[in-house]
Amino acid sequence: MKIQINIDKVFRELLLQEDTDQDKKITKDDHGPKRFVLVDEKTKVEIVIEGTYHLANLLQELALLKENKKELGEVDLARINEEPVERISRKIREDYWNELTRTIDKKGLTQILEDEKTSNEIPTLYVSAKDIQGVKYFQDLEKELQNFTVGVLPEDYSDEYIETLNTKPGILALALEQKTYSLQGVPFVVPGGRFNEMYGWDSYFIGVGLIIDKQVDKAKAIAENFKYQIIHYGKILNANRSYYLTRTQPPLYSSLLIEIVKQEVPDLEWLKSHLETVILEYNTVWMVQGKRLTSTGLNRYKSDGVGMPFEVEPGHFDDVLASYAEKHNLAIREFEKQYLNRTLVDAELDEYFVHDRSLRESGHDTTNRLINTCANLNSVDVNSFLYKYEKDIAYLIKEYFKDTFQTADSLYTSEDWNKKASFRKEKMNELCWNEESSMYFDYDYVNEKQFPFEAATTFFPLWAGMCSEHQAKKLVDIALPKFIKTGGITGSTKASNANFSEDAPQRQWDYPFGWAPHQILLWEGLIKYGFTEKAQEMVYRWLWLITKNAVDYNGTIPEKFDLETSSHKVFAEYGNVGTEFDYISKEGFGWVNASYQYGLQILNACLKQELNKLTLPEDLF
Incomplete structure (x- = not known):
């Protein structure tokens, strides 16, 4: 049923009555009557809207109608009364991905350059000298638009050169593609909020969500931009800004390729070009001795560059x-x-x-x-990711290239990569697995001892398929309960947090905070090892948390959650992206959006019904 209303009049009256804290949202923290009467301008029939959730839905629908700048409009009561799970999932699928999509080209450049992190008087776009087509395209565009300047990065640049860019920071160009009439930027999807660029590991999880929502072309575009960054900047960047040129991100490129080929029969030339680039990244970014490869044969994170990271706000340190x-x-x-x-x-x-x-x-x-x-540290997370690279590369070579794959300098078989994976698994068991604690710990190769910090990364080997059945059972039976809260798993255990001074800053990836990538990788690991019921429980816990906060707080889908309070109200370090908006959230947050869509693929029908009722996890499990 649809009713006709005077948009501005109803909008003003609703806010005046229900938005008592004047934050341009209707939430559980407001103290209005939580009952509003709509009058159909045609029939004069009165419709009563009650409760925080339904009133917030009305506000959101009004905000959309206001964009049409018309006096009268129709409110669809089906949208006001939409079940929470269906509403959240629909908005992610139909709206949020599009709102988060960007291109670096004539059409999209202004949105990219004019954000809160642009500090130059005239925004700067840097293009690699190796990208001859890109240099010409953007230099021509510079003359046409005259609202930005183009800097050309030399083909080989040093850390010292990158440091000179800190006085004139800028965005880094990404891939272009030839369309019918013009060159256009290959699209990418940003995390949301203040993050207006392509982030490395966020993009993998976002890609998973896009594939679920039948937007495989956008997931493939993310892979294209991964490939572009490796070829032109030497690595998949933390994000495409000049001050991130020294820094990569967790390696998940091969995992994205696997998700894509699960969905469609790949064009072999396309897959070949990406597999070559995955192997190039593996060899040149991760397996250079003394850089990210250590004397143990395992890997570490090791950024280049010197001194304080440029992007951090004054006072952070x-x-x-x-x-x-x-x-x-x-x-x-x-x-x-x-x-x-x-x-x-x-x-x-x-x-x-x-x-x-x-x-x-x-x-x-x-x-x-x-x-x-x-x-x-030979960290558990990076070595789990690289084990997955090795197994993924072996699989792709065997499945699609008749077990022989030629790169520019080597001929590989699947067995070559399976041997690499076996070696890594053996070293992880030797150095990182702790039988007594039933966890994987990072190994301090400098001091030759484990670093016994209980982190959610202990479940990454489960996701990678690296565990024995014995290890998997111990992780699930003994380790996992230490991390579980009502709304999912925390980034670390409370016990590990207690080992640090109360005066120390609260770290956002530690207890009591919960993050989408930790949940997703745990779910996949549980399913991989046959812990189906536990996977259902853990998915429900996280989706309950997202749904509850969206229902209580005007559709808010944030970057992370405080799992002690089951709330998006997080004030540690950088606050919480995705919580600042007026009237309606138009984008959510990338990997939380993805976790919601992915979780719904796993959750059984009965639990989805309970989710719409917001039944507490403790009442079900």
């Missing part, structure tokens, strides 16, 4: 900088300024930031697991 400012007899802000600009150098502090830059490469920025130690 005050707990670290205070003693050094005192040592150099400077006020902390002045010390920070001089150190960031490298007019003042401190070797001890530089060493700290080797680890800090590396933990940002891990995607876990930040966690006490990696503070001041990351570059010393």
Whole structure:
């Protein structure tokens, strides 16, 4: 049923009555009557809308109608009364992915350059000199648009050169493709909020969500931009900004290819070009001895670059900088300024930031697991990802290339890659598995001992298929309960958190916070090893949390959650992206969107019904 209303009038009256805290949302924190009467302008029939969720839905539908700038419009009551699960999933599928999609070309450049992180008076776009087509396209566009400047990166650049870009930071170009009438940017999907660029490991999880929602072409476009970055910037970047040129991200490129070929029979030339690039990345980014490959034969995160990372806001490192400012007899802000600009150098502090830059490469920025130690660790997460690379490459060579694959400098068979995977599994069992604790721990290869920090990354080998049945059972029976809260698993255990000073900053990837990638990888691992009922439970817990917060808080889908309070209200470190919007969330948050769609693929019909009732997990499991 649809009713006709005066849009602006109803909009104003609804907010005046129900948005008592005036935050341009209707949430459980408002203290209005939670009952609003709509009058059909045609029939004068009165329709009563009650409850936070339905009133918030009305506000969202009104916000969409206001965009048409018309006096009268029709409200669809079916949308107001839509079940929460169906509404959230539909908006992700129909709206959020499109709102998060970007291109770097004539059409999309303005949106990319004019965001809150652009600090230059005239925004700068950097293009690799190796991208001859891209250099010409963007230099021609520079003359036409005259609202940005193009910088050409030399084919071979040093860390010192990258450091000079900090005084003139900019966005990095991504792939172009020839369409019928013009070159266009290959699309990518951003995480959301202040993140207006393509992020490395976010993009994999986003790709999973896109594939579920029948947008395989966008997932393939993400793969194209992964390939472009490896060829032109030497790695899949933390994100495509100039100050991330020294930093990669967790390796998930092969996993994206596997998800794509599950959905459609691949064009072999397309797959061949991507498999070549995956192998190139594996060999040149991850397997260079002394860089990210260590003397143990296992890998670490190891960013290049020196000193404080450019992107961090002033004050973020005050707990670290205070003693050094005192040592150099400077006020902390002045010390920070001089150190960031490298007019003042401190070797001890530089060493700290080797680890800090590396933990940002891990995607876990930040966690006490990696503070001041990351570059010393054969971490469980990166070695799980690389084991998966090795198994994925073996599978693709055997399944699609008749067990022989020629790259520019080597001929490979699936057995070559299976041997690499077997070696890594053996070393992980030797150095990282802890039988007594029933967990995998990072191995400090410098000090030759395990680093016994209980982190959710202990479940990554389960996802990668690296565990024995014995290890899998111990992880699920003994380790997993330490991480479970009402709404999913925390980034670390409360016990590990207790080992650090109460005065230390609260780290957003540690207890009590919960993140979508940890949940997704756990679910896949549980299913892979046959823990079907436990997988149902863990999916339900996370989807309950997302649904509850969306119902109570005007459709909010944030970056992460506080699992102690089952809330999106997170104030650690960087706050919570995806919570700042007026009237209606138009994009959610990339990997949380993906986790919702993926979880619904797993969850059985009965649990979906319970989810719409918001039945507490404790009442079901």
